[in-house]
Amino acid sequence: MSEPTDDGLYRDPDLAQFYDAANTWGVDFDYCMALATDAASVLDLGCGTGELATALAQNRAVTGVDPAAAMLDIARKRPGGHEVTWVQADARSVRLDDRFDLVLLTGHVFQVFLTGKDQKAALSTIAAHLKPNGRFIFDSRNPVLRTWENRNRRNSLHQLDHPQLGRIEAWNEPSFDETTSILTYENGYRVLDTGKVFSASAQIRYTPQDELADMIESAGLVVEKWLGGWEGNPYHPMAEEIIPFGRLA
Ligand SMILES: C[S@@+](CC[C@H](N)C(=O)[O-])C[C@H]1O[C@@H](n2cnc3c(N)ncnc32)[C@H](O)[C@@H]1O
Structure with a gap:
């Protein structure tokens, strides 16, 4: 395994506290809720602050895995958070003694794996935990x-409302490395009341669909459907998202 993927954005409690204000419930979570209707068990890899995992746990057994203690601390304190089994671990290497009806990664967690090797390790984890x-x-x-x-x-400047800190100004400054396909971005937050600034940089990798398809196949997985967005539209070369939905080969 190469570098750790736990960027300060998630590891540092000062930054993690902004995650929920900046990332609210969306169509991705709606799609996963509907997908889980018949699932008795779900594994959420890179569960973050656990909003989706907690909602899923109302009707089924849910395990949420994330290496960032600061994110899991928020998840545990969420109403209903006690219904989820939280595991502090890395999705590239975690092996739970269990298999699940649905394994999911939302919020582009797959992009935190910055090398082909790490992406393959994460795909092997998916395969190792599927029923x-x-x-x-x-x-x-x-x-x-x-x-x-x-x-x-x-x-990219925009404003957010934080339940305790009030109005926040947020921004995001990216720079892309063409040789590695890694985007490094600085995420900044300024609390308007106090002027206090919090910032951290993070990295994500962009992978073309054909490369992803080869890696998925090598991991012993089969894609049944490629989506191009969480609205459920099919993938096409100019689609915003690349979303494989599949099973064990
Ligand atoms: C953008 S957040 C997504 C959180 C959540 N899935 C959501 O949809 O809101 C990315 C998450 O990936 C987690 N992460 C980073 N490296 C990871 C790794 N090696 N294994 C699992 N999760 C990781 C981060 O700690 C963070 O919680």
Whole structure:
């Protein structure tokens, strides 16, 4: 395994406290809730602050895995958080003595794996935890769209509401390395009341769909359906998202 993937953005409690204000319930979570209707057990790899895992746990057994203690601390304290089995571990290497009906990664967790080797390790973890009839799903942004271009601190500035800190100004400044396909971005937050600034940089990798398809096959998995977005639209070369949905081969 190469570098750790636990960026300060998630590891540092000062930064993790902004995650829920910046990332609210979306169509990805709606899609996964519907997908889990018949699942008795779900594994959420890279569960973060656990909003989806906790909602899923209302009707089934859910395990949430994440290496970042700061994110899991928020998850545990969430209403209903006690219903989930939280495991502090790395999705590249974790081996739970269990198999699940549904294994999912949301919020582009798959992109935190920065090398082909790490991506294959994460795919092997998915395969090692699927029941014979289980299904997996995850999302990765489509590199073809080059959405990082022309984005900078100034034009990404927006405001958020934090339940304790009040109004927050947030920004995101990316820089893309063409040789590694790794995007490094600085995430910043300024609390308007106090002027206090919190910032951390993080990295994600962009993988083309054909490369992903080869890796998935090598991991002993089969894709039944490629989606191009969490609205359920099929994948096409200019789709925003690359979302494989599949099972064990
Ligand atoms: C963008 S957040 C997504 C959280 C959640 N899945 C969601 O949809 O809100 C990325 C998460 O990946 C986690 N992560 C980073 N490295 C990881 C690894 N090696 N294994 C599992 N999760 C990892 C981070 O700690 C963080 O919680």
